[in-house]
Amino acid sequence: MAAPSTNRLSPASQAANKVFTRVDLDGHALPPSPAPSSPLSGRKRYALATELVYTDSKDQYGASSIPIYQSATFKQTSSNGGNEYDYTRSGNPTRTHLERHLAKIMNATRALAVGSGMGALDVITRLLKPGDEVITGDDLYGGTNRLLTYLKNNQGVVVHHVDTTNADNVKAVISNKTAMVLLETPTNPLLKIVDIPSIARATHEANSKALVVVDNTMLSPMLFNPLDIGADIVYESGTKYLSGHHDIMAGVIACNDAELGDKMYFTINATGCGLSPNDSFLLMRGVKTLAIRMEKQQANAQRIAEFLESHGFRVRYPGLKSHPQYDLHWSMARGAGAVLSFETGDITLSERIVEAARLWGISVSFGCVNSLISMPCRMSHASIDAKTRQERQMPEDIIRLCVGIEDADDLIDDLSRALVQAGAVTVSLDGFQANTVDDDGTTPSSA
Ligand SMILES: Cc1ncc(COP(=O)(O)O)c(C=O)c1O
Numbered sequence: 230m231a232a233p234s235t236n237r238l239s240p241a242s243q244a245a246n247k248v249f250t251r252v253d254l255d256g257h258a259l260p261p262s263p264a265p266s267s268p269l270s271g272r273k274r275y276a277l278a279t280e281l282v283y284t285d286s287k288d289q290y291g292a293s294s295i296p297i298y299q300s301a302t303f304k305q306t307s308s309n310g311g312n313e314y315d316y317t318r319s320g321n322p323t324r325t326h327l328e329r330h331l332a333k334i335m336n337a338t339r340a341l342a343v344g345s346g347m348g349a350l351d352v353i354t355r356l357l358k359p360g361d362e363v364i365t366g367d368d369l370y371g372g373t374n375r376l377l378t379y380l381k382n383n384q385g386v387v388v389h390h391v392d393t394t395n396a397d398n399v400k401a402v403i404s405n406k407t408a409m410v411l412l413e414t415p416t417n418p419l420l421k422i423v424d425i426p427s428i429a430r431a432t433h434e435a436n437s438k439a440l441v442v443v444d445n446t447m448l449s450p451m452l453f454n455p456l457d458i459g460a461d462i463v464y465e466s467g468t469k470y471l472s473g474h475h476d477i478m479a480g481v482i483a484c485n486d487a488e489l490g491d492k493m494y495f496t497i498n499a500t501g502c503g504l505s506p507n508d509s510f511l512l513m514r515g516v517k518t519l520a521i522r523m524e525k526q527q528a529n530a531q532r533i534a535e536f537l538e539s540h541g542f543r544v545r546y547p548g549l550k551s552h553p554q555y556d557l558h559w560s561m562a563r564g565a566g567a568v569l570s571f572e573t574g575d576i577t578l579s580e581r582i583v584e585a586a587r588l589w590g591i592s593v594s595f596g597c598v599n600s601l602i603s604m605p606c607r608m609s610h611a612s613i614d615a616k617t618r619q620e621r622q623m624p625e626d627i628i629r630l631c632v633g634i635e636d637a638d639d640l641i642d643d644l645s646r647a648l649v650q651a652g653a654v655t656v657s658l659d660g661f662q663a664n665t666v667d668d669d670g671t672t673p674s675s676a
């Protein structure tokens with residue numbers, strides 16, 4: 230059937246026709262899919278804050294936000310199938326649009342969106358086979374530790390946990406059996422910093438096939454791009470900063486190797502863990518405000534870290550000059566993020582502080598616009614058994630603060646009240662000072 234003359238078409242369809250000349254069986258111009266979005270395709274690259282909100286959808290109606298293709302299946306124009314989309318497990322326009330946008334902001338050629346951060350790590354670790362060796366940290370998110378332990382106990386994968394803050398510890402166990410080096414920086418929850426370029430170099434020198442994988446959940450692409458400094462794969466929990474509102478679970482994976490991208494896509498299609506159209510829409514919406522949220526969260530976190538340190542608490546935060554790896558962190562990243570932890574020296578005292586807070590919600594997770602307080606050894610990292618926590622020197626009393634976008638003075642007031650109410654500080658006419666006791670039995674001095 231001949232294509233209809235363009236004077237039968239609306240201006241929108243005529244514009245669409247210039248791009249896609251295909252027609253359907255009734256002669257109607259087939260609208261271009263909105264999925265092809267933001268790759269740079271030779272254009273100028275804007276600052277990240279701009280790229281986060283800038284999208285290029287070719288939607289037939291010019292929709293400025295990606296439509297939700299809430300459809301499991303897609304009609305084909307021929308009995309051989311073969312259209313761009315056939316089934317949402319294999320691909321969906323809303324998800325593709327998101328993935329292209331993510332690839333752009335993660336400095337990758339390929340990004341994949343799945344149902345959770347752990348789902349992302351599952352896809353990545355399916356690249357391993359029995360007998361392969363993985364080198365990873367001794368301070369790791371509890372769920373990551375749990376999945377690696379499962380692979381060790383059930384899939385014949387050998388897992389080495391070393392203190393990755395010293396690249397020499399990693400180099401000491403690298404061999405031709407090393408298939409993957411899995412790193413977090415800053416680590417969750419101890420905020421330790423890992424030298425990604427040195428470890429990536431050493432890994433690739435020892436075994437060119439070994440993959441350096443970085444979990445970038447703590448910083449997000451706003452503050453850190455591990456692919457630019459030697460990582461082969463980066464993933465993060467989209468549940469955190471990327472979405473920013475704790476209203477979805479999501480995971481993203483990015484890489485610059487087409488073959489690797491295809492292998493991971495195969496697993497996503499084969500296992501069915503691709504992100505749903507509705508959650509893809511929500512993640513796309515969240516990503517657009519990443520810059521403004523992260524700037525505010527980070528500024529608040531810096532004030533709170535300085536507040537706690539100046540009152541005598543031992544604070545872990547890479548934005549503080551007292552952080553032992555301050556210089557290393559700032560040689561790789563553009564910001565310190567919005568998660569910090571501090572110690573009180575006493576588990577029950579920590580419990581009282583956490584339970585006395587009002588504005589700070591007692592919750593696991595981070596990266597949300599709301600501020601959260603938690604005890605990692607009881608909550609996010611409870612899946613690491615007590616003996617292993619002790620071996621890895623995780624302080625049981627540690628309190629993690631995940632700072633949101635509220636007014637910083639309100640957050641400090643609420644924390645001050647919780648510290649006083651819990652009996653964590655001695656109040657005097659000059660203010661208050663932590664009652665915490667250091668490992669050597671002394672009270673840390675105020676800054
Ligand atoms: C550092 C880190 N990586 C990965 C994950 C897993 O993400 P998700 O909860 O989205 O599965 C989490 C938290 O859950 C995390 O804190």
Ligand SMILES: N[C@@H](CCSC[C@H](N)C(=O)O)C(=O)O
Binds near residue numbers: 417594608
């Ligand atoms: N019960 C969950 C705990 C999730 S912790 C979420 C987040 N990564 C954090 O660090 O707070 C589990 O067992 O996985």
